[in-house]
Amino acid sequence: MTDHSTLIAPRAHSRRGHDSYDGIEPSIAELADLTPGSREHSRLREEIQHRCLPLADHIARRYTGRGEQYEDLYQVACLGLVAAIDRFDPARGTPFTAFAVPTIMGEVRRYFRDHGWAVRVPRRTKEIQLTLAPAVEALCHRLTRMPTAVEIAVELGVDLLEVTQAMLAANGYTSDSLDTSVHESDSDFALSVADTYGTVDPSYQLTEEALTIAPLLDELPPRERLILHLRFFGGQTQAQIAERLGVSQMQISRILSRTLTQLREQALTTAE
Missing domain, CATH: 1.10.10.10 (Winged helix-like DNA-binding domain superfamily/Winged helix DNA-binding domain)
Structure with a gap:
């Protein structure tokens, strides 16, 4: 089994533009003709993975700001990239990115669904919540304004109540301790959140x-x-x-x- 530790080790800077994955299909076709586990197969597979890292980076950054660290999202995106490379069939004649992007995004969305919530949220609500951002983005371009909840529900083909619940569910990604001070600096003293909520009745x-x-x-x-x-x-x-x-x-x-x-x-x- 190939060691992917070097592949998925996150870096501090963006990988976009460092390696191009344009025209990667011939390399993947060549990989399919090699014997799995052979030295040449492992070398070419790792080379393809490194060339496609900017794609995993782009998708990981797209999902930042939702309560999960970029490094964790990048790790998950890279695992999705490996799966896309291994499952891609160049004989179909489709671009690699057309197959890899939904594969990687699906892996990241599953990560959010299973691990990215601080409170328990129904699975159906999680799945709808993950579709909100793309739907809102598409509607903003089409309507040249922010869409209403009803318009989002129509776009997704789901009930208005489910859309509303999914919007509220975004607050379930993270939670803060009531003992946390509003200031992070040790020298800048401040009351904790619990201290600001009054006294014991x-x-x-x-x-x-x-x-x-x-x-x-x-x-x-x-x-x-x-x-x-x-x-x-x-x-x-x-x-x-x-x-x-x-x-x-x-x-x-x-x-x-x-x-x-x-x-x-x-x-x-x-x-x-």
């Missing part, structure tokens, strides 16, 4: 405590439950409660203290 803790204490209150004797209700929900003082029940304020104080201690211990036991 204290009502959550209040709700948890209410859910815990409610069944414990139901188990109290009627008098203790009434005293707690008058004190904490009725807003009455210990003296007012004592007068209402015909007891001393000291008795109300002792009942409240004993009841609250009992509820606290029971609540802690329940939490454990």
